[in-house]
Amino acid sequence: MSRALRLRPSAAAAALLICLLGMAETARAAEPKLPLAAPADVGMQASRLEAIDRIAAEGIRDKKMPGCVIVVGHKGKIVHRKAYGLRRAEPTREEMTLDTVFDLASLTKPISTATSVHKLVSEGKVDLDAPVTKYLPAFAENGKDKITVRHLLLHTSGLIPDNAIGDYALGPETAWQKILALKPVAGLDEKFMYSDVNFLVLGRIVEEVSGRKLNDYVRAELYEPLGMPDTGYLPDKSLLPRICPTEKKGETWLTGLVHDPRAQALGGVAGHAGLFSTGDDLAVFAQMLLSGGTWNGKTILPEAALKEMTRPTAVPGSNFRMAGWDNRSGYSANRGDLLSPAAYGHGGFTGTGIWIDPEQELFVIFLSSRLHPTGDGIVNPLIGRVCTVAAAAIVPKK
Missing domain, CATH: 3.40.710.10 (DD-peptidase/beta-lactamase superfamily)
Structure with a gap:
């Protein structure tokens, strides 16, 4: 050394x-x-x-x-x-x-989003092993109905690292429609694939469950x-x-x-x-x-x-x-x-x-x-x- x-x-x-x-x-x-x-x-x-x-x-x-x-x-x-x-x-x-x-x-991922998710889990408002669709029904599109909150946290959901920046061109509402409609590129637990998309979705879960903006x-x-x-x-x-x-x-x-x-x-x-x-x-x-x-x-x-x-x-x-x-x-x-x-x-x-x-x-x-x-x-x-x-x-x- x-x-x-x-x-x-x-x-x-x-x-x-x-x-x-x-x-x-x-x-x-x-x-x-x-x-x-x-x-x-x-x-x-x-x-x-x-x-x-x-x-x-x-x-x-x-x-x-x-x-x-x-x-x-x-x-x-x-x-x-x-x-x-x-x-x-x-x-x-x-x-x-x-x-x-x-x-x-x-x-941001651990210090904001993950800690928030686990706090909501401790309050009985989120279940790590529940499908994401329990909190975000639109997430079911393109065969994502079995992805759980835990899959997102561990980056084993099969979702891509980042969706196209063009998906954001028409504003946040359209961007979220595109994010929630993304199709997995790998099977559940098939790969560890570090993904911003996973934590985008987790942040959205915090907002939906808490009724407040993430910030x-x-x-x-x-x-x-x-x-x-x-x-x-x-x-x-x-x-x-x-x-x-x-x-x-x-x-x-x-x-x-x-x-x-x-x-x-x-x-x-x-x-x-x-x-x-x-x-x-x-x-x-x-x-x-x-x-x-x-x-x-x-x-x-x-x-x-x-x-x-x-x-x-x-x-x-x-x-x-x-x-x-x-x-x-x-x-x-x-x-x-x-x-x-x-x-x-x-x-x-x-x-x-x-x-x-x-x-x-x-x-x-x-x-x-x-x-x-x-x-x-x-x-x-x-x-x-x-x-x-x-x-x-x-x-x-x-």
């Missing part, structure tokens, strides 16, 4: 500068929502965690991203919380800050009770100065408008993409899950529902998924090498990742905008390395 993390001497000054920027930002930012702790106080080695600074420096130096925010928590305390590099590189340069708001892309439901049932004011769909204009841009659309940088084109076409609110958040807010969410679904004495997700959501399940292709999260699959390149088999996480197209390990009482949050400014950054290997470093820093129990 040490060889992989070592920088060339020419990069040492850049690494030091980025590290100092991160520490300066930590000092002047608002207090985190979880308590800070020295690594040694929670059984971690500070010297190992220092490698995170070098990983971030390499990513910036090699133009994998302009900057990032990394938060690591262990045993209910924050042991690493830093901002690195730039939030915006063009047309003007802005330093990354700890309160930067990121387009989470597919982190309203998650705000009232998840993020407000958790004290996550910077998390949600359709970010308020007051957040714009803190939002990390993604790609350029015409002459304008996408800032506060979801990057995903299908979520855009549906008005910015969808089950597969559209959520925005910060490192500090996501730390609260991660710790809530590690605390058995509770936060400050409030039950956000009952323990039985949490266990069902985070139970590793074998799916075709030697993959393991959970009912809404990744576990050990072809999409786990950002997982690293040392997380336990119980760990769960997810990645986002815009350059985001989160991993939560209940066995090690550990979470890792990595937020970047790899698409800015050129659209060709790559961060999954960086996220995986940070996860490996964080797990390696835990002092083994004697």
Whole structure:
């Protein structure tokens, strides 16, 4: 590992500068929502965690991203919380800050949609093994009457990864007609096929069952009770100065408008993409899950529902998924090498990742905008390395 993390001497000054920027930002930012702790106080080695600074420096130096925010928590305390590099590189340069708001892309799937589905299950309003048609009768078209809610969560429904963007050209109503009429391209449980369509449909189930728009439901049932004011769909204009841009659309940088084109076409609110958040807010969410679904004495997700959501399940292709999260699959390149088999996480197209390990009482949050400014950054290997470093820093129990 040490060889992989070592920088060339020419990069040492850049690494030091980025590290100092991160520490300066930590000092002047608002207090985190979880308590800070020295690594040694929670059984971690500070010297190992220092490698995170070098990983971030390499990513910036090699133009994998302009900057990032990394938060690591262990045993209910924050042991690493830093901002690195730039939030915006063009047309003007802005330093990354700890309160930067990121387009989470597919982190929306577990943090919004799957958690909402399992909350409704805990209330007896949704059955994971019921056919989707119980909640969305129009979904039966083209032989989909046997697809269950669980199939959607595990990506074993046989539905395509994405329907044609042209399906959205005439507006949300027509788009939904086309989504619900899609024909499967594989049989039930025949393939593990990661699909935005699965989570589009799950988001629609949340709306139909709850009687509320998805953005309203998650705000009232998840993020407000958790004290996550910077998390949600359709970010308020007051957040714009803190939002990390993604790609350029015409002459304008996408800032506060979801990057995903299908979520855009549906008005910015969808089950597969559209959520925005910060490192500090996501730390609260991660710790809530590690605390058995509770936060400050409030039950956000009952323990039985949490266990069902985070139970590793074998799916075709030697993959393991959970009912809404990744576990050990072809999409786990950002997982690293040392997380336990119980760990769960997810990645986002815009350059985001989160991993939560209940066995090690550990979470890792990595937020970047790899698409800015050129659209060709790559961060999954960086996220995986940070996860490996964080797990390696835990002092083994004697």
